[in-house]
Amino acid sequence: MGDANLRAELGSPGRRLGTLARHLGVDYSPASSSLMASHNASEIVTPWPTAGSYGGSVFTNVVQAPEDPILGVTVAYNKDPSPVKVNLGVGAYRTEEGKPLVLNVVRRAEQLLVNDPSRVKEYLPITGLADFNKLSAKLIFGADSPAIQENRVTTVQCLSGTGSLRVGGEFLARHHHEHTIYIPQPTWGNHPKVFTLAGLSVKTYHYYDPTTRGLNFKSLLEDLSKAPRGAIVLLHACAHNPTGVDPTLDQWEQIRLLIRSKGLLPFFDSAYQGFASGNLEADAQSIRMFVADGGECLTAQSYAKNMGLYGERVGALSIVCKSADVAVRVESQLKLVIRPMYSNPPIHGASIVATILKDREMYHEWTVELKAMADRIIRMRQQLFDALRTRGTPGDWSHTIKQIGMFTFTGLNREQVTFMTKEYHIYMTSDGRISMAGLSSKTVPHLADAIHAAVTRIK
Amino acid sequence: MASQNPIAPSPAAGLYGGSVFANVVQAPEDPILGVTVAYNKDPSPVKVNLGVGAYRTEEGKPLVLNVVRRAEQLLVNDPSRVKEYLPITGLADFNKLSAKLIFGADSPAIQENRVATVQCLSGTGSLRVGGEFLARHYHERTIYIPQPTWGNHPKVFTLAGLSVKTYRYYDPTTRGLNFEGLLADLSAAPPGAIVLLHACAHNPTGVDPTLDQWEQIRLLMRSKGLLPFFDSAYQGFASGNLDADAQSVRMFVADGGECLTAQSYAKNMGLYGERVGALSIVCKSADVATRVESQLKLVIRPMYSNPPIHGASIVATILKDRELYHEWTIELKAMADRIINMRQQLFDALRARGMPGDWSHIIKQIGMFTFTGLNTEQVTFMTKEYHIYMTSDGRISMAGLSSKTVPHLTDAIHAAVTRMK
Numbered sequence: 001m002g003d004a005n006l007r008a009e010l011g012s013p014g015r016r017l018g019t020l021a022r023h024l025g026v027d028y029s030p031a032s033s034s035l036m037a038s039h040n041a042s043e044i045v046t047p048w049p050t051a052g053s054y055g056g057s058v059f060t061n062v063v064q065a066p067e068d069p070i071l072g073v074t075v076a077y078n079k080d081p082s083p084v085k086v087n088l089g090v091g092a093y094r095t096e097e098g099k100p101l102v103l104n105v106v107r108r109a110e111q112l113l114v115n116d117p118s119r120v121k122e123y124l125p126i127t128g129l130a131d132f133n134k135l136s137a138k139l140i141f142g143a144d145s146p147a148i149q150e151n152r153v154t155t156v157q158c159l160s161g162t163g164s165l166r167v168g169g170e171f172l173a174r175h176h177h178e179h180t181i182y183i184p185q186p187t188w189g190n191h192p193k194v195f196t197l198a199g200l201s202v203k204t205y206h207y208y209d210p211t212t213r214g215l216n217f218k219s220l221l222e223d224l225s226k227a228p229r230g231a232i233v234l235l236h237a238c239a240h241n242p243t244g245v246d247p248t249l250d251q252w253e254q255i256r257l258l259i260r261s262k263g264l265l266p267f268f269d270s271a272y273q274g275f276a277s278g279n280l281e282a283d284a285q286s287i288r289m290f291v292a293d294g295g296e297c298l299t300a301q302s303y304a305k306n307m308g309l310y311g312e313r314v315g316a317l318s319i320v321c322k323s324a325d326v327a328v329r330v331e332s333q334l335k336l337v338i339r340p341m342y343s344n345p346p347i348h349g350a351s352i353v354a355t356i357l358k359d360r361e362m363y364h365e366w367t368v369e370l371k372a373m374a375d376r377i378i379r380m381r382q383q384l385f386d387a388l389r390t391r392g393t394p395g396d397w398s399h400t401i402k403q404i405g406m407f408t409f410t411g412l413n414r415e416q417v418t419f420m421t422k423e424y425h426i427y428m429t430s431d432g433r434i435s436m437a438g439l440s441s442k443t444v445p446h447l448a449d450a451i452h453a454a455v456t457r458i459k
Numbered sequence: 460m461a462s463q464n465p466i467a468p469s470p471a472a473g474l475y476g477g478s479v480f481a482n483v484v485q486a487p488e489d490p491i492l493g494v495t496v497a498y499n500k501d502p503s504p505v506k507v508n509l510g511v512g513a514y515r516t517e518e519g520k521p522l523v524l525n526v527v528r529r530a531e532q533l534l535v536n537d538p539s540r541v542k543e544y545l546p547i548t549g550l551a552d553f554n555k556l557s558a559k560l561i562f563g564a565d566s567p568a569i570q571e572n573r574v575a576t577v578q579c580l581s582g583t584g585s586l587r588v589g590g591e592f593l594a595r596h597y598h599e600r601t602i603y604i605p606q607p608t609w610g611n612h613p614k615v616f617t618l619a620g621l622s623v624k625t626y627r628y629y630d631p632t633t634r635g636l637n638f639e640g641l642l643a644d645l646s647a648a649p650p651g652a653i654v655l656l657h658a659c660a661h662n663p664t665g666v667d668p669t670l671d672q673w674e675q676i677r678l679l680m681r682s683k684g685l686l687p688f689f690d691s692a693y694q695g696f697a698s699g700n701l702d703a704d705a706q707s708v709r710m711f712v713a714d715g716g717e718c719l720t721a722q723s724y725a726k727n728m729g730l731y732g733e734r735v736g737a738l739s740i741v742c743k744s745a746d747v748a749t750r751v752e753s754q755l756k757l758v759i760r761p762m763y764s765n766p767p768i769h770g771a772s773i774v775a776t777i778l779k780d781r782e783l784y785h786e787w788t789i790e791l792k793a794m795a796d797r798i799i800n801m802r803q804q805l806f807d808a809l810r811a812r813g814m815p816g817d818w819s820h821i822i823k824q825i826g827m828f829t830f831t832g833l834n835t836e837q838v839t840f841m842t843k844e845y846h847i848y849m850t851s852d853g854r855i856s857m858a859g860l861s862s863k864t865v866p867h868l869t870d871a872i873h874a875a876v877t878r879m880k
Contacts (some may be wrong), residue, residue: 056596056721056743057743057747058651058684058686058717059596059597059740059743059747059750059751060747061748062747064749064753065752065753065754065757068547068756068760071546071547088763092543092544100541100542102540102541102542106542110535111535114531120523121521121523121527121730121731121732121733122513122521122731122732123511123513123725123731123732124732125492141689159580159763159764160759160764162761162762162763162764163762163764166761166762166763175480175483176480177479189758190761190764193757193761194761194762197761197762202832265479296478296479296723308542309542310542310543311543311544311545312542312767312768313764313768314799315766321478321480322480322481326478326480326481326483328485329480329485330480330483332485332486333484334488335489336537336614339583339611339614340583340587340611340614341583341584341615341618341762342580342581342583342587342734342763343580343583343584343589345734346580346733346767346770347734348733348767348769349767349769439845
């Protein structure tokens with residue numbers, strides 16, 4: 001920090017103390033009753049009221065937030081000069097050549113849109129593009145879904161999966177009598193924050209069993225049994241992130257019966273429809289089972305992965321209600337959540353999706369490109385499994401091919417992960433999650449070597 | 460403000476097969492957007508929509524700027540472009556260019572790296588993210604908003620976690636600025652309170668402070684340690700000149716103090732539905748700006764993770780290219796000039812009609828909107844009898860007028876003013 005800045009910051013005795021305390025990592029604020037260190041850096045540090053007077057910054061006590069753990073992996077990867085580095089961090093699809101992919105059908109749809117001189121850029125309605133909403137509901141619930149035909153579904157366009165979860169969460173915090181949401185342990189790192197900021201309180205239910213590297217089904221049922229009536233339950237529709245462990249259809253049926261008997265409210269996160277198995281209907285089975293029993297649920301849909309529209313932020317929140325009348329009222333209240341957040345959603349990505357979904361030929365082309373992505377990932381799983389078996393790597397690595405979707409929860413511990421990053425330039429999240437989409441036939445051997453070394457040298 | 464949900468959710472809702480949302484009440488239609496809903500339902504061939512503030516051509520059509528179409532073509536035809544996630548803070552080029560646009564390329568704040576800029580969803584998103592940041596990190600949780608202001612402002616800030624108070628702004632007797640009331644109210648605000656300022660073309664009144672008045676506002680706010688939060692939705696669109704419309708913001712930045720600015724490209728680049736905007740926080744030091752930016756990410760990530768790429772790419776493409784930028788300024792000025800032209804035509808038509816009262820506010824007010832001064836009854840009358848659609852506060856969007864429809868509006872105003880008091 002330059003001298004001038006330092007003087008500006010330390011212009012008063014009170015602030016000097018505050019700054020000193022900050023450098024010592026000690027919580028010092030007029031509102032705190034002790035000098036106990038806090039320190040989750042993302043917590044609110046009570047701002048010092050005189051910050052700003054005497055020429056100092058009113059934000060002088062704002063602490064540097066830690067890098068997002070998932071996105072931080074790519075930041076570290078980018079800094080690494082090694083020619084053998086592999087990025088298995090963020091869940092974005094990569095081709096066999098390690099490149100991002102824009103689907104052909106997406107390029108075609110975009111060309112059609114941009115070359116249409118009659119298209120304008122007016123505000124969408126608060127609820128988004130109507131066609132997109134209807135088509136999205138059909139995609140996830142099935143075109144013949146009674147819920148849709150009975151007009152019991154309200155669908156609003158949101159900003160990808162995150163935006164759909166946030167809007168749904170805020171709606172529930174305002175209009176549902178139970179403000180607790182149960183999320184699986186583990187889950188996507190951003191889930192707890194999304195729901196907390198939406199105004200819900202977050203609890204967890206058992207999900208992953210590290211000993212089997214599979215589902216801890218008994219404890220899952222026990223935990224949900226103990227949840228209070230009306231509690232919200234977050235369910236990953238398929239391809240659980242980060243573990244790749246999904247319930248079987250039988251297990252889903254048991255989960256459904258339990259949830260319905262306890263009056264729990266399901267909130268599905270569907271980020272991988274079609275991307276997990278290569279089949280759009282198969283990946284929507286869990287959701288459709290719940291909708292088929294006539295009960296209510298929420299669904300957050302993302303087109304980031306299955307249409308490769310990541311940065312366009314395209315998604316939809318659907319709320320399946322008991323009646324059309326309720327659905328209408330619910331939709332009107334969803335608008336009151338969205339309008340003060342960003343007024344109305346972005347037009348471009350949703351237009352691409354609608355263009356594809358409503359055209360038979362483009363829809364078909366999409367399913368073909370989607371299956372190709374899913375198949376490549378399944379192939380990478382097999383190749384990695386085979387490579388580890390060939391090396392005689394100790395342990396059972398069958399979870400590599402049993403787990404579903406973009407991610408594999410390797411079961412590697414933090415020390416092993418750190419070792420692999422340091423010695424082999426393999427980048428992944430510290431929980432041992434690897435993105436299979438980031439692998440290629442060329443890099444599988446290097447990863448297998450790294451895992452083998454980590455497992456044999458570090459316990 | 461009427462309660463949105465007066466009935467508490469019932470724990471018994473959902474039992475015995477009922478809906479858990481049985482007690483959710485139908486929310487009222489958004490007052491501003493509801494105008495267009497009503498307009499669309501009207502079968503009259505002479506209907507005029509002066510509701511939502513979206514630009515219309517002389518032919519009454521929406522406009523996509525030529526330079527925007529060109530930029531979009533460049534982007535979509537570039538085979539090397541991908542659709543990967545942007546960083547949480549958005550497109551870096553877009554952020555830098557946006558800061559330069561509003562603060563001036565030579566702004567010391569920028570050169571000293573004291574500005575944290577994050578891409579957000581147009582003006583609304585920028586206000587919401589800024590509000591949430593302040594609610595978490597700033598010691599004063601009250602924001603003062605002008606009376607009147609854009610209908611969505613109170614809700615944005617309330618949901619961000621701030622408490623909302625108002626300061627006097629519009630004087631109905633002069634149809635101008637209640638400057639004394641404004642200064643008195645800001646003087647009475649607690650030190651450190653946040654103050655929302657419309658950078659130019661105040662919405663809904665079109666009444667802006669003069670540069671002298673801005674200077675007095677600035678001195679008062681700095682002496683009271685009040686924190687300025689600018690809403691800049693009309694840069695270039697109000698006067699036709701990008702620098703002139705940024706004067707108020709730049710005066711505050713020039714004194715070395717801190718402020719927030721929400722920028723929207725909805726109107727000045729016609730990118731409405733693409734949701735392109737930026738939140739900038741001007742800080743005392745580069746170190747503070749870095750820390751502030753890191754905390755802004757913690758607001759954005761749990762809201763929507765990262766912002767949409769398309770609109771921001773269009774803006775960046777235009778702003779970074781000399782020729783595209785120049786073409787933009789010409790198209791922008793043409794839109795602003797047409798609106799100023801409509802103001803003059805309406806004023807002349809009312810004067811030719813021998814309208815009682817002083818209608819000079821029509822040409823004094825600035826930007827897309829005119830606060831006619833008509834009351835709710837008069838507005839209802841104009842909608843019913845003349846099929847003129849506007850918000851019930853008497854605000855009309857000049858962008859929705861054309862030479863062809865000015866006479867009809869004049870008739871309607873004349874009738875409303877002479878028949879109803």
